[in-house]
Amino acid sequence: MSVRRQKLYSKEISACSIFGAMSRAGERFTGERVIQAMAGMHHRGNGLGGGFAAYGIYPEFRDYYAFHLMFTGDSRAQREAKRRAEEFLFRSFDVVHDEEIPHSDVCVRDPPLLWRYFLSPSKHGEDVHLSDDEYVVRKVIHVNSAIDNAYIFSSGKNMGCFKGVGYPEEIGRYFMLERLYRGYLWTAHGRFPTNSQAWWGGAHPFGLLDTTVVHNGEISSYGTNRWYLEMRGYKCTLHTDTEVLAYAADLLMRRHDLPLELVAKILAPPVWDSIDRMDAAERRLLTALRRVYAPLLMNGPFAVIVAQSGRMIGLTDRIRLRPLTVATRGDMFYISSEEASVRRISPTLDSVWSPRGGEPVVCELEGMFERGLEHEIAVTA
Template identity: 75%
Template sequence: MDRKRRSRRELYTKEICACSIFGAMNREGDRFTGEGVMKAIASMRVRGNGLGGGFAAYGIYPDHRDLYAFHLMFTGPTDPARRAAKQELEAFLARKFDVYFDEEIPTDDSVFVRDPPLLWRYFVLPRKEGEDAEMTEEEYIVREIMAVNSKIENAYVFSSGKNMGCFKGVAYPEEIGEYFMLDRLYRGHTWTVHGRFPTNTQAWWGGAHPFGLLDTTVVHNGEVSSYGTNRWYLEMYGYACTLQTDTEVIAYAADLLMRRQKLPIEIVAKILAPPIWAAIDRMDEKEKRLMTALRMTYGPLLMNGPFAVIIGETGRMIGLTDRIRLRPLTAATRGEIFYISSEEASIRLISPHLDRVWTPRGGEPVIAEMKGYEKGSEESYEKGSEKSYERIC
């Protein structure tokens, strides 16, 4: 027997703690370019690997503020295939929407990105006729977006809100920002950004973050191990998960709970990242009944696995981690600017002197709202429950 022979044990090399997220909001509504957020996310380059990056920007289309801005990617293997997908998409839009303006999304071709698709934007309003006349605009748009993304080959709507847009692709995030010229062409009052390190899913343009539906966007660091259960639940409500990554379910869950069911974010946080049963047992009777009802009603939407997310909406930005905070998140303020990031260093890089810096608690949202933002149903929850979250108004 050869004594020199030894069995070799493969080391576990999967990277499970990377990805970077960053957000900045001016609560007065003043708009600023993407230059600062590009600099901030670039400082966390080591958390990604160049296989995905993207931005969501709010307030960037003031001249078309009353129209829905659809950002489309056409991803066929050849230019004729992409053009054919675009032609089919435009025939679809002609039947379903009034298109007021469209153009190719401007890009800087001197910036290297991997296999860029054909990128186009359309400013539209829904054309509801017949049985559809009773639907809300938003329900109509969501239904048609799901139809495009699941039925028109090589065509994907990746942004669909008013006066906002997502810009994403396969590269480091600062390279995506340069490719779309976000520091030169756009000014927004709220920006979120993501640097990706894919773990379980492929790197492609549609799978980059942010994920968005209407004006809700999500950037995510972590892994949703409950993806299958979450997806099956959302499909019962008409959502089609077509972008081949787990984060997509977070965006659709946020749309279902906050827009369709009009739940306040404080309740949504308890659905996505609920307290463990042992903690619920120690609550007072009123809170125990609420948490038990949420666990029983929305069990399939519990997001298993470690995560930190930034949810963007028009007029609001929300940070949330899993209940035991397995992914980092830091919040800060400087005057009317609110920041949230994977790392404090990236905030201080663009704003060295901060008024306040803190770490949000696991499972508890930190909420920044623009002045004049309408809270809606949040007030009823605040009046009836102990305030266990942070709201920056």
């Protein structure tokens, strides 16, 4: 193959790996199997980003928001960022415990200072009229946009994000996820950056409160999506297209309280020709959604896993330009870029299928329901 031809094929734009594992019974397990599953998709990344989200890991602090912060720059910049951030946090919250996030001596690239805080809102003045979640969101946005070198990258209750620059198996071992944490729901990401820089804050997952997103693909509508979200108070500060997915999920599911089925139709709506062929009631609904939320249409190829306390959601773009596989075994529910990564940790599966484009697949603690189950592919043991 010529040098010119090698260069043409040197960039694998369909890469990035996503994975999710959830116990529908709420049984907690370590991150070991999730790390192993991600290691099986090593070829889909390039070592410039990896990360995990885990739910149910802080039962002793379950009633408090768990803030994970990174302080970047040289040691002097880190100290100053930590001082300023703590001055703000201790003024805005009742902090019951804080400590450095434990990590091992696994070699990773330029790690920042990583700290966690368990806290509850301490509202004053006009803030007393805000819900606790809205208060927290506003404070997170303030820190991330106004305090240099300080980033809150996890802010939910009884859950946490762990991410950085490296392969996901390296990041998992760095945070000792196989030893220190047990959760009932885990998601993970291995990054192959396309249009954004590789740095610790830009690794996946992205989250706000207990909603986290891992994403394979590219959001070409990022500019329009960002404009719409920033008009509604969000600040996109992490230099990547995926950040808009996390904030869009918060806006639609928390602030606007829309059901998941409608959220999917906003992010990955049917084309107009399909809407025109629907019955009158459905046509009116889909037309209204496309008009009201037009700037939140996510254009481009994508497959995402959205996790929240008690549930995990898989969704692709409407024509399914990025792969997504769903599988079950007993009470375990898996979503992955590749079936092989699931079988790496669970060789025998009860069922496995590929969901339709634009239709969400959801697993919940209280039970499971799937969209498009008529297309399920049976698997022999």
